[in-house]
Structure formats: C-alpha cells, structure tokens
Amino acid sequence: MSTKIFPKDKWVEVLEGLKDSYKVVVPVKEGDYFNFRPLENGTRPNFDFQNTRLSAKSAIYPQSERMFEYSLDSGDSDAFQMKEAEKDYSPQAIVGIRPCDAYAFQLVRRNFDNPDYQDPWWVKKFETTTFVGLGCNDPCATCFCSSAGCGPFDRKGLDVLLHDIGDAYVAKGLTEKGEEFLQKAGGKDAGKEDIKKAEALTRDVVKKMGPGISADKLKDKKATDLYEAPFWEEVAFACINCGTCTYLCPTCWCFDIQDEVQRLDQKGDRLRNWDSCMFPLFTLHASGHNPRSKKHERVRQRFMHKLKYYIDKYDQGIQCVGCGRCVQFCPVNIDIRQVAEKMNSYEG
Amino acid sequence: MDNPYLPYPVRIDKIVIETEDRNLKTFRFVFLNPEDEQKFAYTPGQFAELSIAGQGEIPIGIASSPTEKGFVAFTVNKAGKVTTHLHNMKEGDVMGIRGPLGNWYPWERMEGKNVVIVGAGFAFTTLRSSIVYMLEPENRPKFKDITVVYGSRNPGMLLYKDELVEWEKRDDMEMHITVDGTDDPDWKYNVGFVPAITEEKIKSADNAIAIVCGPPIVIRLTQPILLNLGFDPENIILSLENRMKCGIGMCGRCNIGEKFVCKDGPVFSLAQLQQMPQDY
Numbered sequence: 315m316s317t318k319i320f321p322k323d324k325w326v327e328v329l330e331g332l333k334d335s336y337k338v339v340v341p342v343k344e345g346d347y348f349n350f351r352p353l354e355n356g357t358r359p360n361f362d363f364q365n366t367r368l369s370a371k372s373a374i375y376p377q378s379e380r381m382f383e384y385s386l387d388s389g390d391s392d393a394f395q396m397k398e399a400e401k402d403y404s405p406q407a408i409v410g411i412r413p414c415d416a417y418a419f420q421l422v423r424r425n426f427d428n429p430d431y432q433d434p435w436w437v438k439k440f441e442t443t444t445f446v447g448l449g450c451n452d453p454c455a456t457c458f459c460s461s462a463g464c465g466p467f468d469r470k471g472l473d474v475l476l477h478d479i480g481d482a483y484v485a486k487g488l489t490e491k492g493e494e495f496l497q498k499a500g501g502k503d504a505g506k507e508d509i510k511k512a513e514a515l516t517r518d519v520v521k522k523m524g525p526g527i528s529a530d531k532l533k534d535k536k537a538t539d540l541y542e543a544p545f546w547e548e549v550a551f552a553c554i555n556c557g558t559c560t561y562l563c564p565t566c567w568c569f570d571i572q573d574e575v576q577r578l579d580q581k582g583d584r585l586r587n588w589d590s591c592m593f594p595l596f597t598l599h600a601s602g603h604n605p606r607s608k609k610h611e612r613v614r615q616r617f618m619h620k621l622k623y624y625i626d627k628y629d630q631g632i633q634c635v636g637c638g639r640c641v642q643f644c645p646v647n648i649d650i651r652q653v654a655e656k657m658n659s660y661e662g
Numbered sequence: 663m664d665n666p667y668l669p670y671p672v673r674i675d676k677i678v679i680e681t682e683d684r685n686l687k688t689f690r691f692v693f694l695n696p697e698d699e700q701k702f703a704y705t706p707g708q709f710a711e712l713s714i715a716g717q718g719e720i721p722i723g724i725a726s727s728p729t730e731k732g733f734v735a736f737t738v739n740k741a742g743k744v745t746t747h748l749h750n751m752k753e754g755d756v757m758g759i760r761g762p763l764g765n766w767y768p769w770e771r772m773e774g775k776n777v778v779i780v781g782a783g784f785a786f787t788t789l790r791s792s793i794v795y796m797l798e799p800e801n802r803p804k805f806k807d808i809t810v811v812y813g814s815r816n817p818g819m820l821l822y823k824d825e826l827v828e829w830e831k832r833d834d835m836e837m838h839i840t841v842d843g844t845d846d847p848d849w850k851y852n853v854g855f856v857p858a859i860t861e862e863k864i865k866s867a868d869n870a871i872a873i874v875c876g877p878p879i880v881i882r883l884t885q886p887i888l889l890n891l892g893f894d895p896e897n898i899i900l901s902l903e904n905r906m907k908c909g910i911g912m913c914g915r916c917n918i919g920e921k922f923v924c925k926d927g928p929v930f931s932l933a934q935l936q937q938m939p940q941d942y
Binding site for chain 1 (some may be wrong): 663664665666667668669671694713714715716717718719741742745755756757758903904905907908910911912913914915917919920925937938939940941942
C-alpha cells in the first residue's frame with residue numbers, strides 16, 4: 315500500500331481535481347461549528363477543526379430519504395403500488411472524516427447489512443463511498459475514542475488515513491479503494507522523514523486523551539439486572555428529551571417511515587426519516603399504550619441499547635465510538651461516561 | 663439485492679365485518695402477481711405489514727392458514743390512521759402486503775404433543791390460522807389432543823363466529839367458547855372470563871404446549887393458572903405486540919432488550935420473556 319504526501323497549499327486543488335471521479339464531501343465552517351458538505355462551486359473546505367458538530371452519518375444515511383413513490387390517481391394502471399425512487403450511487407469520497415466517525419459506520423453497518431435483511435439504500439451508499447480519514451493531533455476534552463474501541467489514529471473503517479504534519483498531509487493507503495483514491499489524487503510518494511513525523515503524531519496524541527469510558531464489565535452483567543437498577547430515575551432527572559444526543563450521534567440509527575402525499579389523488583412518497591427513542595411518540599401504540607411513557611424509561615432505553623443490548627446482540631463491544639458529541643452538546647450535561655460507570659460498577 | 667421494504671401488490675378480494683360494533687373486519691387479499699403467493703409462503707404465528715400508499719403500514723397477524731390457497735386474510739381492528747383508512751376501503755381496491763415477517767409458533771416442537779390454545783378478544787387471529795392449520799387432514803395426525811378456549815366480552819364481539827360453531831361440533835378437538843357476559847337467553851356456550859374458563863377446562867399440562875394470545879390482563883391472569891397446572895415456562899407460548907415500522911429489525915423501534923418483537927418475535931416462550939427486560 316502506498317504512502318503519499320500532499321502539501322497543504324495544493325490540497326484544495328487536489329480535492330477539486332477529484333471531483334471528476336467522486337462526489338467529494340469535505341468539512342466546511344458554518345458559523346462557530348463545522349459540518350460535512352458536498353464540494354461544489356463556492357464551497358470552502360476547512361480542515362482546521364477538531365470534529366464536526368453533526369456526525370458524517372448523513373453522507374451515507376440522509377436525514378430524510380425517499381424510499382418509494384406512488385401514484386394515487388385511480389386512473390393509472392399502477393396506482394397505489396410502490397415504485398422504487400431513483401437514486402444516485404455514483405462514487406463518493408468523504409475527506410477529512412475522523413477515525414471515530416469512520417469506525418461508527420462499521421458499528422451501524424451491522425444493523426443495516428446482515429444475513430437476514432439488507433437495507434438497499436444504506437448498503438449501496440456505503441459500498442460506493444471511500445472514507446479518507448484525518449487522524450486527530452488534538453482531541454477535544456470530551457473525546458474518549460481510545461476507551462471506546464477505536465482511537466485518534468485508528469484505521470478501522472478507513473480507506474485512507476491522513477496525518478497532518480503541519481504543512482502537508484501524509485496519506486497512507488489502507489484498502490484497494492484507498493489506493494484507487496490516492497491514484498486519482500496524484501501526489502508524490504512520502505519521504506522517510508515525513509513518514510517519521512506522521513508516526514510521531516500517533517504516539518504524541520495518546521497523552522492528550524481525557525477520561526475514558528468504563529465498559530469492561532458490562533458484557534457479563536445481566537440485562538434484566540441493569541434494567542431494574544435503581545439509578546435510572548436519577549440519571550434521567552435532568553434530561554429534557556430534546557433528542558440532541560441521538561441527532562448528533564454517529565452510531566444512532568433509529569428511523570421512522572412516513573407516507574407523504576404531495577397532491578391528494580395524484581401522487582405521494584414513502585420516506586425514511588431519522589427518529590429518536592428520546593421522543594415519547596417513538597413507542598406509542600395505536601391503542602394508547604406506551605411502554606416507555608415515562609422519561610426515565612426512554613433515557614434508560616438509550617443507555618441500555620448503547621452500552622448493553624448492542625453488546626448482547628453482536629458481542630463486539632459498545633455501540634459508542636467516543637466522539638464525545640453527546641457530552642459536549644447535551645444541554646443538561648448528562649455524560650455517557652458517568653452513566654457507563656454507574657452501569658459498569660452495578661452489582662445486581 | 664432484494665428490497666425488504668417493497669410490498670407485494672394485492673387486491674382486496676373480500677371484506678367481512680366480524681363484530682357487532684363493526685370495529686373488526688377480516689380482509690381477504692389476492693396477489694396481483696400470482697407468483698408472489700409462493701414468495702409469501704408463511705407459517706401460522708407470523709405477521710405481515712399491510713401497506714397503504716399515502717397512509718402508511720400496519721403490522722397485523724396473519725389470520726388465514728397456509729393450507730388455504732389463493733388468498734391471505736387478516737382481521738384488522740380499527741384503531742388509528744391507517745386502520746381507519748383500511749376500514750373505509752372497498753373490495754377491488756389495490757394496496758400492498760410486506761412479509762411474511764417475524765417468527766412463528768413452535769410447530770416442530772408441538773408435534774406429538776397436546777396443544778392448548780387460549781385466546782381472548784381480537785388477539786385470536788393467528789390462533790385461527792393455527793387451528794385451521796392443525797385441522798387440515800394431513801396435519802391433524804401430527805398433534806395429539808387439541809383444546810381451545812376462546813372468549814370475548816359478549817357474543818357480538820366473537821370473531822369467526824361461523825367457524826367457532828363448526829369447531830365446537832367436531833370430535834377431533836375440544837372448543838370452549840365463552841363470553842364475559844351476555845343477556846342472550848339462548849346463549850349455548852360458556853359464560854365466564856377466559857382465565858376462569860381456562861382453569862375450569864384445562865385439566866393437565868402433561869405432554870402439552872399452551873399458546874396464549876390476548877390483551878395483557880388476560881395473559882397476566884392466565885399465566886399463573888397454567889404454571890400451577892404444571893406447565894413449564896418453556897411450554898407456555900405467547901405472541902407479543904409492539905409499535906413497529908420496518909418490521910425487519912432495523913428501525914430500532916420495537917425492541918425489548920436486545921430482541922426485536924418484529925424479528926426475534928412476535929412469538930416468545932414465557933421462559934424467554936422471563937430473561938428479558940419487562941419493557942412492555
């Protein structure tokens with residue numbers, strides 16, 4: 315696998331050049347925060363960020379996705395029958411994604427791509443995307459990826475890993491797709507000195523990571539014990555069910571399916587939209603019964619899903635990559651690391 | 663790849679109003695593409711998402727038995743947006759069915775055993791599928807005694823009334839029909855709550871598997887009766903419900919612990935439920 319070097323002053327040119335081969339998605343500064351946006355005319359990529367506010371999940375899994383369209387005109391021969399909506403799966407490259415967010419797609423993939431069912435839209439979009447990650451020289455105070463199964467220079471889920479050595483990016487190809495990307499990007503082979511600088515980054519950053527998440531004992535605990543633990547009401551006390559955590563989280567994937575009628579008697583769409591277990595309507599039955607009518611029941615569900623049910627289901631660790639967005643943006647300062655500690659140390 | 667969200671197009675072939683209050687109707691569907699009927703091969707206990715363009719989808723237990731060819735039938739309670747729209751549809755209307763979804767009653771395990779079926783209210787639909795399936799001549803010998811207890815609030819609320827009367831007359835099964843109460847002086851069958859009639863009529867747990875379907879109160883009261891009789895929690899089979907959307911274990915909505923009611927269920931044994939959080 316090759317290692318290339320891209321001087322920063324030529325980087326935007328390289329990205330623009332890649333537009334011939336990929337839909338390029340880059341970090342962009344919007345107000346005080348950064349977000350991933352498609353590189354179009356006028357887009358100003360900005361890689362001087364710690365992490366984007368929203369995760370990159372919408373690049374594979376849009377917030378609202380048209381599944382089907384249908385005619386509601388009884389005059390049409392195929393009225394009331396679902397037709398698959400046209401999609402564009404031309405190659406996409408997400409450049410500058412952090413290793414935590416890239417690893418998150420591996421976790422989410424287990425949900426959408428399994429032996430029993432495959433979600434055609436998620437899977438096709440994922441398979442046509444190249445992940446060009448940017449290792450973190452300077453993690454946020456709220457980052458805890460190293461204790462959540464990945465790390466600031468972790469390679470899981472990436473096709474290329476970029477190392478920011480100051481005036482250039484040292485780009486390591488990790489997969490066939492990554493090599494293809496590097497081919498198309500051009501760039502010279504990185505020299506020994508540059509590679510040494512890149513490797514030093516991966517060592518230096520370890521000292522900078524903040525407190526981690528303790529989840530090592532969760533696998534052996536009984537789900538029913540944790541579920542009936544007495545601390546949930548206390549954990550949920552401050553929560554306002556705003557849903558920010560689920561919105562920003564790269565490993566949250568719950569969705570709703572809604573039919574939207576454009577013109578009555580003419581046509582409509584079936585959409586797949588992000589949804590959140592934090593909202594009371596999420597589990598409301600038509601009969602009026604709601605298994606999670608109380609706030610602490612919903613808060614418990616979120617943490618049990620992330621830190622226990624996912625482990626029970628897949629035995630591949632917790633459903634969290636330590637990106638720290640929920641810690642940073644929760645308006646009432648609920649910290650998943652503190653909740654995990656309560657769960658991890660609970661004796662039933 | 664197959665798109666698991668794409669329904670098979672169907673036509674409403676027949677609508678039967680089951681109950682006096684007109685809130686329950688049985689819809690019989692015919693597939694627009696005949697080959698879809700093979701693809702839809704199902705086993706009693708499973709459900710399907712009934713899909714109405716412009717309205718949404720509803721997860722409903724399959725009431726017909728796979729031994730009944732040429733159609734699939736569902737009994738639907740009018741409860742909300744989509745079910746109300748369905749209730750206003752007519753024979754000949756086109757819509758969609760997605761499925762079959764979920765797991766099924768443990769038929770293999772039930773072979774060679776006495777089968778006890780306890781149903782209440784309109785949860786009886788997949789139990790009808792099961793009874794018709796077992797009574798099919800090539801299936802009947804696989805099971806020993808079949809005992810059914812089915813009740814509703816009053817005679818007008820019983821489903822499949824004509825069939826119940828036929829089953830009551832058969833000598834290859836015991837059919838106990840009951841109602842909570844009635845002012846019909848000609849009522850021939852039992853009067854009493856389903857759990858009470860179950861206690862009265864079910865005498866033994868020997869070599870038996872019990873399937874219980876009904877509203878939570880009936881399940882709650884029937885469980886201890888069966889346990890007292892000696893039924894092992896592994897041999898008490900329940901079918902759960904939950905708010906669903908995708909029906910294929912992906913949208914995350916219907917989970918109980920790490921299990922999805924739509925995919926790992928809706929059929930669970932009491933033994934399994936005892937290991938799961940009581941999140942319902």
